[in-house]
Amino acid sequence: MxxxxxxxxxxxxxxKKVHELKQTRRDLPVRIQTLKNAIGSEKARLDNLMAEITDTQTKIRDNQDAVATETQLLQESSKRLDNISTNREYDAVHLEIAAHKKNIDTANASVLHFQQILENLQKDLTQVETDYQTVRDANEPELKTLTEELNGIEDRIADEAKLAGEPRSKISKKVLTLYDRIVQRRNTPYIIAAVNHHHKFCDVCSRSQTPQRIIEVGKKISLLTCESCGSLLVWRED
Ligand SMILES: [Zn+2]
Known part of the structure; x- marks a missing residue:
C-alpha cells in the first residue's frame, strides 16, 4: 500500500499537469483572440483613415483637374469672342464664359474645402498611428508568446501524458481502478486530499476528517475516502 x-x-x-495544459489549450484561443481584436480595431481605424485621406486627395486632384479643364475651355471661349458676327452668337459665348467661370469658382472652392479636410485628417493620422503603435507594443509580445505556447501545447500534453505510464504500471489494479473511477466521475484529477493531525480537512471539499479517520490514514494500510466528497485520503508528510 x-x-x-x-x-x-x-x-x-x-x-494534474496534463489537466492544466488542457485547460490552457482551451483558454489560449480566447486570450489570443482578445489581443488580436485589440490590435485589429486600431488597425481598422488606421486603415479607414488612410482610405479617407486617399479619397480626399483624389477629390482635390479631380477638382484641380476641373479647374484646369474649365480654364482651358474659358480661354477657347474668350478667343471665339474675337470672331463673332451676330448678337445671338455674342450672347451664347458670354453665357459659356459665365458658365466656365462659375465652374472654375466652384472647383476652386472644392479644392480649398478638401484641402482643409485633408489637413485635419493628417492631424488625426498622427494620433491614430501613435495609438496603433501603442496597442501593438502593449499586445504583440504577449500575442507572440501565447501563439507559440498554443502551437506547442499538443506536444507538451503528449509528452506529459507519457509520464503517466511509469507510475500506472506500479500501482495495484484495485487502487488504480478506484482512482480512475473517481477521476472519470468528477472529470478532474483533483481528487486526492492529503491529511495529517495538523491538517485535518479535505483539500477538495474542506470537510474536517475525524481523528479516527486521520489515524487510519496514517497507518497507510488501506485507502480511505472523504465521507463528504469521496476524494482519496492520503497521508500528508510534514
Ligand atoms: Zn472531501
Whole structure:
C-alpha cells in the first residue's frame, strides 16, 4: 500500500499537469483572440483613415483637374469672342464664359474645402498611428508568446501524458481502478486530499476528517475516502 500511495501521488501530479495544459489549450484561443481584436480595431481605424485621406486627395486632384479643364475651355471661349458676327452668337459665348467661370469658382472652392479636410485628417493620422503603435507594443509580445505556447501545447500534453505510464504500471489494479473511477466521475484529477493531525480537512471539499479517520490514514494500510466528497485520503508528510 505504501508503494501504491507513492506512485498514486506521482500519477496524480502527472494527471494534474496534463489537466492544466488542457485547460490552457482551451483558454489560449480566447486570450489570443482578445489581443488580436485589440490590435485589429486600431488597425481598422488606421486603415479607414488612410482610405479617407486617399479619397480626399483624389477629390482635390479631380477638382484641380476641373479647374484646369474649365480654364482651358474659358480661354477657347474668350478667343471665339474675337470672331463673332451676330448678337445671338455674342450672347451664347458670354453665357459659356459665365458658365466656365462659375465652374472654375466652384472647383476652386472644392479644392480649398478638401484641402482643409485633408489637413485635419493628417492631424488625426498622427494620433491614430501613435495609438496603433501603442496597442501593438502593449499586445504583440504577449500575442507572440501565447501563439507559440498554443502551437506547442499538443506536444507538451503528449509528452506529459507519457509520464503517466511509469507510475500506472506500479500501482495495484484495485487502487488504480478506484482512482480512475473517481477521476472519470468528477472529470478532474483533483481528487486526492492529503491529511495529517495538523491538517485535518479535505483539500477538495474542506470537510474536517475525524481523528479516527486521520489515524487510519496514517497507518497507510488501506485507502480511505472523504465521507463528504469521496476524494482519496492520503497521508500528508510534514
Ligand atoms: Zn472531501
Amino acid at each position: 505504501q508503494e501504491d500511495l507513492k506512485y498514486l501521488l506521482e500519477l496524480s501530479s502527472v494527471d
